[in-house]
Amino acid sequence: MRLNDENDEEGGPKTMSHCSIGHLQQEKSFVIVGYALTSKKVESFLKPKLEGLARNKGILFVAIDQNRPLSDQGPFDIVLHKLTGKEWRQILEEYRRTHPEVTVLDPPDAIQHLHNRQSMLQCVADMNLSDTYGKVGVPRQLVIKRDSSSIPDAVTKAGLILPLVAKPLVADGSAKSHELSLAYDEYSLQKLEPPLVLQEFVNHGGVLFKVYIVGEAIKVVRRFSLPDVTKRELSKNAGVFRFPRVSCAAASADDADLDPSVAELPPRPLLERLAKELRRRLGLRLFNLDIIREHGRRDHFYVIDINYFPGYGKMPGYEHIFTDFLLSLVQSRYKKRSV
Numbered sequence: 001m002r003l004n005d006e007n008d009e010e011g012g013p014k015t016m017s018h019c020s021i022g023h024l025q026q027e028k029s030f031v032i033v034g035y036a037l038t039s040k041k042v043e044s045f046l047k048p049k050l051e052g053l054a055r056n057k058g059i060l061f062v063a064i065d066q067n068r069p070l071s072d073q074g075p076f077d078i079v080l081h082k083l084t085g086k087e088w089r090q091i092l093e094e095y096r097r098t099h100p101e102v103t104v105l106d107p108p109d110a111i112q113h114l115h116n117r118q119s120m121l122q123c124v125a126d127m128n129l130s131d132t133y134g135k136v137g138v139p140r141q142l143v144i145k146r147d148s149s150s151i152p153d154a155v156t157k158a159g160l161i162l163p164l165v166a167k168p169l170v171a172d173g174s175a176k177s178h179e180l181s182l183a184y185d186e187y188s189l190q191k192l193e194p195p196l197v198l199q200e201f202v203n204h205g206g207v208l209f210k211v212y213i214v215g216e217a218i219k220v221v222r223r224f225s226l227p228d229v230t231k232r233e234l235s236k237n238a239g240v241f242r243f244p245r246v247s248c249a250a251a252s253a254d255d256a257d258l259d260p261s262v263a264e265l266p267p268r269p270l271l272e273r274l275a276k277e278l279r280r281r282l283g284l285r286l287f288n289l290d291i292i293r294e295h296g297r298r299d300h301f302y303v304i305d306i307n308y309f310p311g312y313g314k315m316p317g318y319e320h321i322f323t324d325f326l327l328s329l330v331q332s333r334y335k336k337r338s339v
């Protein structure tokens with residue numbers, strides 16, 4: 001039974017009263033997680049298996065009512081959220097200020113950093129990670145803020161090599177922010193609407209790695225991606241081609257019969273270093289990275305996308321990982337308080 005989903009006689013959702021949540025929190029030392037998520041996210045993430053396991057471990061998920069002041073709800077130990085908009089950000093910032101005892105996953109300004117495809121990858125570029133296990137970079141890219149007619153010149157000046165992936169500069173989760181295109185010639189890019197990021201397309205054998213991060217935990221899965229573009233194809237084609245959300249729509253490539261040189265997962269120690277450093281630099285605990293391996297270069301990796309609170313529902317075993325993570329947050333707070 002979902003506490004927040006119990007329906008009243010009118011059929012509307014019933015949320016727990018402040019006092020009954022407080023009771024559960026104190027009497028049975030339940031960890032109360034308030035959540036503010038879209039209905040799509042609730043469906044893909046807050047599945048019965050997660051809620052059941054959480055309850056067994058003493059964690060309760062309680063829906064935040066956006067029509068009521070946040071301070072009047074709870075009390076919460078943790079607030080989990082993925083909503084956009086300035087108003088919501090301000091509400092959360094104020095709540096963080098007035099409720100320092102609550103862990104807000106994650107801070108709104110840190111999430112905001114991922115809402116721009118230029119600042120999103122800056123941390124990875126700054127890190128310049130290279131060790132015996134491999135090298136992690138970002139594809140060369142150019143930001144076009146306005147004036148689409150200037151694109152051909154800008155691309156030539158920057159020395160970017162075609163084909164290019166054109167991505168909306170803003171990555172705020174809107175349908176428009178996921179409308180990407182592949183451009184075979186720079187002149188056709190004039191048809192696109194800035195603000196944009198133009199990124200060199202890196203051949204990677206049609207498979208990408210989704211690296212899910214939940215606090216200290218890391219889980220990697222394979223997904224089908226865009227196929228390689230050959231020199232011959234490039235010389236024969238012109239124009240820009242819109243493509244749908246490949247990485248999200250594509251089936252998992254974990255069980256596919258793939259060329260081992262393409263399917264081999266990035267080395268674990270490399271991912272651990274990358275994740276640790278990104279957690280620190282981004283100030284986030286819940287995110288995933290899309291990583292590709294340059295085709296034919298075993299240890300050359302590129303991060304092409306970072307997403308806040310991604311589709312954990314598609315991450316094998318996320319129920320255990322997520323609930324352990326929530327408990328670890330509360331335990332570390334408790335430890336801090338008692339020293």
Ligand SMILES: Nc1ncnc2c1ncn2[C@@H]1O[C@H](COP(=O)(O)OP(=O)(O)OP(=O)(O)O)[C@@H](O)[C@H]1O
Nearest residue numbers: 139165178199200201202225226246247248304305
């Ligand atoms: N530089 C690149 N080189 C090769 N392929 C790329 C590149 N950038 C993007 N792609 C392909 O395009 C897909 C979508 O790009 P990206 O992940 O940046 O978009 P998104 O809309 O933010 O995706 P998500 O749904 O994961 O948030 C990638 O999953 C990958 O298949």
Ligand SMILES: O=P(O)(O)O[C@H]1[C@H](OP(=O)(O)O)[C@@H](OP(=O)(O)O)[C@@H](O)[C@@H](O)[C@@H]1OP(=O)(O)O
Nearest residue numbers: 040041044172173247248307308309310311312
């Ligand atoms: O739809 P799912 O739950 O799977 O999650 C997707 C998530 O959508 P949601 O947060 O609206 O649910 C996307 O967020 P926005 O960029 O649109 O904000 C983005 O993070 C995708 O990468 C996620 O898919 P994944 O990369 O994990 O496969």
Ligand SMILES: [Mg+2]
Nearest residue numbers: 247290305306
């Ligand atoms: Mg992506």
Ligand SMILES: [Mg+2]
Nearest residue numbers: 171305306307
């Ligand atoms: Mg993305």
